[in-house]
Amino acid sequence: MAKQFIYPFTFGDKSKSDLLGGKGANLAEMVQMGLPVPPGFTITTDACREYLTTGIVPAQLHDQIHVSLANLEKVVGKNFGDASNPLLVSVRSGAKHSMPGMMETVLNVGITPEVADAMAKSSGNEKFAWDSYRRFIDMFGRIVCDLPDETVHKIEGEYLKKTNVKVVAELSAVALKS
DSSP states (O other), rough: OOOOOOEEETTGGGGGHHHHHHHHHHHHHHTTOOOOOOOOEEOOOHHHHHHHHSSSOOHHHHHHHHHHHHHHHHHHHOTOOTTTTOOOOEEEEEOOOOTTTSSEEEEEEEHHHHHHHHHHHHSHHHHHHHHHHHHHHHHHHIIIIIOOOHHHHHHHHHHHTTTTTTEEEEEEEHHHHH
């Protein structure tokens, strides 16, 4: 039997922080209390430990992520990567104990240019959609690809100069899209 590396938020409570990390255990506790928590799942600290020990993502984790995403799609009625009905998720890191400022989050995982374009059309807010995509690219680059902040700031600064604006918030939808 394969080791279970993923649990839905409906599993556990705050006593499971060794397995679920602090955030995962607290989300499970909130669900147990009946608080409104969006559906989701937690990848266990065991998966992290195995990766840190071997340098390899456990093979069964890939399958468990696919199954968990499929279950999440059914629950929320949206589909990961589907521009017409996109499921966007947040990926948050966690540990047994809180470490403010040390743990990272990547928002809007699942957004693509096609999804952003569809979001712009369905929401009627093109700037919101393309800024969401920009934020995803920024977070993914810095956190997942380990781009140095200086590199990200340099690229951003050059683009702001090219578009004649001082801050990202002033970028138009057209500028964000390009």
